[in-house]
Structures are given as structure tokens and as C-alpha cells.
Amino acid sequence: MPDQGVQNVEQRLAALFEHLGLVRAHFGVQNTAEMDPIIAGQPERIASLAMIGLNRLQAATVAPIADRLLLMYGDGGAGVDAVAASLPSLPNAESHCFEDYVVLTWSDVVADRGGEIFPLWLDFLGRAEARNPASLPRIERSEGEVAGEVAGITYRIRGGGPALVLLPMLLSASQWEPIVERLAEHFCVISLGGRYLGGVAFIDGRGTDPGYLRGVHMHINEIDIQPGETVLDVGCGPGSLDRWLARHTQCANPITAVDVNGYFLREAAAIAEAEGLSGIISFGPGNAEDLPFPENSFDVVMSHTVMEECDAERMLAEMIRVARPGGRVAVMVRAVDMRSLWNLPVSAAIKAKVEAPVLSVGEKGCADASLYRRFGRSGLTDLKLFPTTMTVNDPDGYTWKYYEPYLFSLLDADETAQWRAAKAQAIADKSILLARWLHCAVGTKVV
Ligand SMILES: C[S@@+](CC[C@H](N)C(=O)[O-])C[C@H]1O[C@@H](n2cnc3c(N)ncnc32)[C@H](O)[C@@H]1O
Structure with missing residues (x-):
């Protein structure tokens, strides 16, 4: 229908x-x-x-x-x-x-x-x-x-x-x-x-938000993808970034996208098909810690906000293994070691609570500046290591609506009322903004 x-x-x-x-x-x-x-x-x-x-x-x-x-x-x-x-x-x-x-x-x-x-x-x-x-x-x-x-x-x-x-x-x-x-x-x-509910709406909402894509773009620019090069996306989720990349490169690069989540893979394939991109992106099962490809398979092996959830050492070793010599390995992770910015006119006490890092990372995952050390000792060369940000400007969007309720468990009733008033003010003066840090690393596999 x-x-x-x-x-x-x-x-x-x-x-x-x-x-x-x-x-x-x-x-x-x-x-x-x-x-x-x-x-x-x-x-x-x-x-x-x-x-x-x-x-x-x-x-x-x-x-x-x-x-x-x-x-x-x-x-x-x-x-x-x-x-x-x-x-x-x-x-x-x-x-x-x-x-x-x-x-x-x-x-x-x-x-x-x-x-x-x-x-x-x-x-x-x-x-x-x-x-x-x-x-x-x-x-x-x-x-x-x-x-x-x-x-x-x-x-x-x-x-x-x-x-x-x-x-x-x-x-x-x-x-x-x-x-x-x-x-x-x-x-x-x-x-x-479908794409309007649950995890797909959450990840796809972020993955199609210009405020996230700005950071992703900065990261991908450093990979310097050439026409015809093959790309592997590790932990693709609903495929938002694959669709973005396919359009960004005018479908000049075949993209293989893998994930351990069958729900995301099914939804990703359906959305790519609906958007006419199924010819350039192929989705399939694949574990970042044990990638189902021979060594030296891809020109570019990239991953965005996945290493937080995996065994980071094994994942990086696998990404390097399947990259061909001269190929680039690129990883972006959320930065749980850096404060976020909620640009609302609230007191310093409220800011201290809501902007504190949220330690959402798996036991062996990487969501901090250790990403740079991991790349430094990985054997990859021509390293580009830098933080970037994602921003959220739409308080009615899924991303804002997901993050904000967590804050209410940190604030008492008085502070919550102050928060709501400050939010109304920031919407009225068009300065509403949430910014979060991401760590990025790109390296080249030695020939
Ligand atoms: C936050 S989402 C990121 C999706 C996408 N890369 C993006 O930035 O829009 C994290 C994804 O990593 C996937 N993931 C987690 N552990 C994985 C593993 N061991 N192998 C492959 N994918 C994994 C999850 O299923 C999820 O789709």
C-alpha cells in the first residue's frame, strides 16, 4: 500500500x-x-x-x-x-x-x-x-x-x-x-x-543527518577514494553511509557492506533497492572480528561507530588483513572520553551533569583516543588521526529524541523544568544544537 x-x-x-x-x-x-x-x-x-x-x-x-x-x-x-x-x-x-x-x-x-x-x-x-x-x-x-x-x-x-x-x-x-x-x-x-521505526530509524536518522554526514565526509575525504576502487563497510547497520557514499562517488565504487545484525541487513537491502542503489551496494553477513573474505580483498576498508561494540584489536587486525597492499583502512568511533555540548542556556550545574561523557562502550571496544595509539602501532603508514564532531539541530528528530530522555534521569524536577524552558528559548532563538565528538583514523597498508 x-x-x-x-x-x-x-x-x-x-x-x-x-x-x-x-x-x-x-x-x-x-x-x-x-x-x-x-x-x-x-x-x-x-x-x-x-x-x-x-x-x-x-x-x-x-x-x-x-x-x-x-x-x-x-x-x-x-x-x-x-x-x-x-x-x-x-x-x-x-x-x-x-x-x-x-x-x-x-x-x-x-x-x-x-x-x-x-x-x-x-x-x-x-x-x-x-x-x-x-x-x-x-x-x-x-x-x-x-x-x-x-x-x-x-x-x-x-x-x-x-x-x-x-x-x-x-x-x-x-x-x-x-x-x-x-x-x-x-x-x-x-x-x-521498516525504515521509520526502531534501530533503523535511529541509525538511519543519524546517518542521513547533515550534522553527522559532515563528520563522516571529513573522514572519508582523508581516504581519497579513487574511481573503481572497491570498498568494504564493516558494521553497515541499515546502510545509510553506503547509500551516501554511493551517491557521493556517483556509483563509481562497488561497495560490499557487512554486519552481524540480520534485521539491519534485511532493512538495508530493502532501502537500497527502493532508492535504486542495489546494483552498487551488496549487503551480507559478516563479523568484524572474523571477516568472511580472503586477505588483500579490498582497496578501502572502512567502519563507522562499530569498534565500540567489538573486540577492537581483533577488528582492526581483520580490517588490515582484508585490505590490499596500498589500500586504506579507516575507522571512526564515538568519543566517550570527551564532553558533549548541549547548546541550551542552562546553569553550569546542569551543564556539568548533561555534558559529562556517557560511558557506552563494550568491554573490549574502543570509543576513545586509544584509537590513535592502536593505529600508531598497527603497521599502517601515512596515518591521519583527528577528532571530528557530529551535530544534531532538530529537537524533533529521532536522534535528539533518543539522547534527551537519558538526561532526565540525571536531572531533578527543578532542573528538568529549567531544561525545558531553556530548550524553548534555544528553539525560539534558533541556536539549538547538540554536538558530540568522534575520533577518526585513516592509514595505508604497506605494499
Ligand atoms: C551504531 S551502528 C553503525 C552503523 C553504520 N556504520 C553507521 O555509522 O551508520 C553499529 C553497527 O555495528 C554492528 N556491529 C556490532 N558488532 C559487530 C560485529 N562484530 N561485526 C559486524 N558488525 C557489528 C551493529 O550490528 C550495528 O549495525
């Missing part, structure tokens, strides 16, 4: 619900970004809401449905603070903490903790269903799976029973799949996807 002129996610979801005849459903999400307007405007649509592996939470936002809310979070990572700050004002909500589990943006929480999640969620759903039944979608039942697309949102329907809608998670590689079949024995499970 075509887009029918709908613009925002709220309208897209409304069109989908209308098409499926979903008056009321149970929902599973990681964070509530896409659900916020529904919670605020049509809470009766929500028979229950489970936030699984959450790393953001604003009590005021979920308060209207707190009596049918389930929160599952780790005992490490940003979610703990958010939950600790919010739970006292949500006394009716149910919660469960995964012990010895740090939830990061890329955690594969359902794969890691599905055995724990499934029985608790099923029990919660059963009780919520008894109190407030969900409606059935107006889809003809058939054996196996029904799939379709409405207003740019894709859906897959499995199983039968009351409706359970699963919105895509952030960077989780397996998404909900490890428990979907079991849920489908009890519920009509409707898994949503």
Missing part, C-alpha cells in the same frame, strides 16, 4: 492499525519513543505495554498506562539509573531486573535472556488480557505467516489469539525472534519493521 501522504510515525502507525483493524493490542517495545503519542493521546489502545531491555524511561510519559506496564532492565547500563529515578512514581508498574546483565544500545537482550523474559511476560500478558482484552486484527487467518506493508511500516503476523504488536528494538541483532514462535502459540504476534 502506498504512503498516502502520511508524514510522521504516529500517522503511519495509525494507518497500519486502521488497516489491520487493531482497536486495542498488547505491545512489546524496548523504549517508548514511537509509542509516546499513543500513550498520551489514545491510552485505551494499549491493553498492556512491556518495555524489555529498556535504556530510557520517563515516568511522566508512561504514567497513563502504569497499571498495565512491565519494565525489564539490566542491573548495569543507563537503564538502571532511569528505572531507579522513575519507579517510585510508577507504583502500579511491574518490573524485573536481569541480574549480572548490562543493557547497552546493542545488547541482544531477548537472545541473552529469553528464557527469563518469556514466562514472566506470558504471565503478565495473561493477567492483563483477563482485565482488558486486546482486539483481533482484521486479517484473514492463514497457515504460516501473513506479511505486508502499510504507510512504510512492514508487518509480519504469526500465530493466533489476542493481538501482540512488537515494535523493533534498537541495535539488538536477534530482535524478538528468539521468543516469537513461543509467543505465537498464545497470541497473534504482529512484528513491525
Whole structure:
């Protein structure tokens, strides 16, 4: 079905619900970004809401449905603070903490903790269903799976029973799949996807933002890609930068893009196809720590904001291995060792809190200036090492909306009110801006 002129996610979801005849459903999400307007405007649509592996939470936002809310979070990572700050004002909500589990943006929480999640969620759903039944979608039942697309949102329907809608998670590689079949024995499970939701909207929103592309451009310029050279993109996500690069080079360079996340790879291929770029970019599975290519395969091997999540030493060694002699290896990482800039007129005390680095990095990952030392001792030559920035100017864009709620877990009620007033002022005087640092490194493999 075509887009029918709908613009925002709220309208897209409304069109989908209308098409499926979903008056009321149970929902599973990681964070509530896409659900916020529904919670605020049509809470009766929500028979229950489970936030699984959450790393953001604003009590005021979920308060209207707190009596049918389930929160599952780790005992490490940003979610703990958010939950600790919010739970006292949500006394009716149910919660469960995964012990010895740090939830990061890329955690594969359902794969890691599905055995724990499934029985608790099923029990919660059963009780919520008894109190407030969900409606059935107006889809003809058939054996196996029904799939379709409405207003740019894709859906897959499995199983039968009351409706359970699963919105895509952030960077989780397996998404909900490890428990979907079991849920489908009890519920009509409707898994949503497409470029406007979840991790794809998050990463693609950043990857198509001029404020991020400015930094990427600076990095790619140093690679000095020549027409016809082959490019490998390691950890491509939804392929935003591959599409940008294909256009930037006027399709003069074949791009091979790999990722460990099947959800991203499927969505990346669909978006590239829709944009007429599938001839120049090929997407496939590939682990940065064990790249599925022989040595000396590519002229350029690049990666953007992936080394944070991997074993950095192994990843760099693999990128160098598959680069041909004379080829360039280029890595960009988020800089968790540098303060960000939220350009709002707030007090120094608030600035000190919100601009402090957020230590979002894997155990063996690299998200600091050690990138430069790693390149220095890697054997690569002709090194170009420099920091750059990404900026976000749109407070209504997905990137801003993702970062900002984390801050509310750091601020008290008074500071939050000051923040909101300062934000309104910065919007009014057109000076609103978030800037974050990135470290960049480019080197040449010796001939
Ligand atoms: C923050 S996204 C960056 C996507 C893209 N490079 C960009 O800048 O828009 C990080 C990506 O790295 C991928 N990733 C994480 N660990 C990986 C690994 N070991 N091998 C390949 N990809 C990996 C994730 O699945 C995710 O798609």
C-alpha cells in the first residue's frame, strides 16, 4: 500500500492499525519513543505495554498506562539509573531486573535472556488480557505467516489469539525472534519493521543527518577514494553511509557492506533497492572480528561507530588483513572520553551533569583516543588521526529524541523544568544544537 501522504510515525502507525483493524493490542517495545503519542493521546489502545531491555524511561510519559506496564532492565547500563529515578512514581508498574546483565544500545537482550523474559511476560500478558482484552486484527487467518506493508511500516503476523504488536528494538541483532514462535502459540504476534521505526530509524536518522554526514565526509575525504576502487563497510547497520557514499562517488565504487545484525541487513537491502542503489551496494553477513573474505580483498576498508561494540584489536587486525597492499583502512568511533555540548542556556550545574561523557562502550571496544595509539602501532603508514564532531539541530528528530530522555534521569524536577524552558528559548532563538565528538583514523597498508 502506498504512503498516502502520511508524514510522521504516529500517522503511519495509525494507518497500519486502521488497516489491520487493531482497536486495542498488547505491545512489546524496548523504549517508548514511537509509542509516546499513543500513550498520551489514545491510552485505551494499549491493553498492556512491556518495555524489555529498556535504556530510557520517563515516568511522566508512561504514567497513563502504569497499571498495565512491565519494565525489564539490566542491573548495569543507563537503564538502571532511569528505572531507579522513575519507579517510585510508577507504583502500579511491574518490573524485573536481569541480574549480572548490562543493557547497552546493542545488547541482544531477548537472545541473552529469553528464557527469563518469556514466562514472566506470558504471565503478565495473561493477567492483563483477563482485565482488558486486546482486539483481533482484521486479517484473514492463514497457515504460516501473513506479511505486508502499510504507510512504510512492514508487518509480519504469526500465530493466533489476542493481538501482540512488537515494535523493533534498537541495535539488538536477534530482535524478538528468539521468543516469537513461543509467543505465537498464545497470541497473534504482529512484528513491525521498516525504515521509520526502531534501530533503523535511529541509525538511519543519524546517518542521513547533515550534522553527522559532515563528520563522516571529513573522514572519508582523508581516504581519497579513487574511481573503481572497491570498498568494504564493516558494521553497515541499515546502510545509510553506503547509500551516501554511493551517491557521493556517483556509483563509481562497488561497495560490499557487512554486519552481524540480520534485521539491519534485511532493512538495508530493502532501502537500497527502493532508492535504486542495489546494483552498487551488496549487503551480507559478516563479523568484524572474523571477516568472511580472503586477505588483500579490498582497496578501502572502512567502519563507522562499530569498534565500540567489538573486540577492537581483533577488528582492526581483520580490517588490515582484508585490505590490499596500498589500500586504506579507516575507522571512526564515538568519543566517550570527551564532553558533549548541549547548546541550551542552562546553569553550569546542569551543564556539568548533561555534558559529562556517557560511558557506552563494550568491554573490549574502543570509543576513545586509544584509537590513535592502536593505529600508531598497527603497521599502517601515512596515518591521519583527528577528532571530528557530529551535530544534531532538530529537537524533533529521532536522534535528539533518543539522547534527551537519558538526561532526565540525571536531572531533578527543578532542573528538568529549567531544561525545558531553556530548550524553548534555544528553539525560539534558533541556536539549538547538540554536538558530540568522534575520533577518526585513516592509514595505508604497506605494499
Ligand atoms: C551504531 S551502528 C553503525 C552503523 C553504520 N556504520 C553507521 O555509522 O551508520 C553499529 C553497527 O555495528 C554492528 N556491529 C556490532 N558488532 C559487530 C560485529 N562484530 N561485526 C559486524 N558488525 C557489528 C551493529 O550490528 C550495528 O549495525
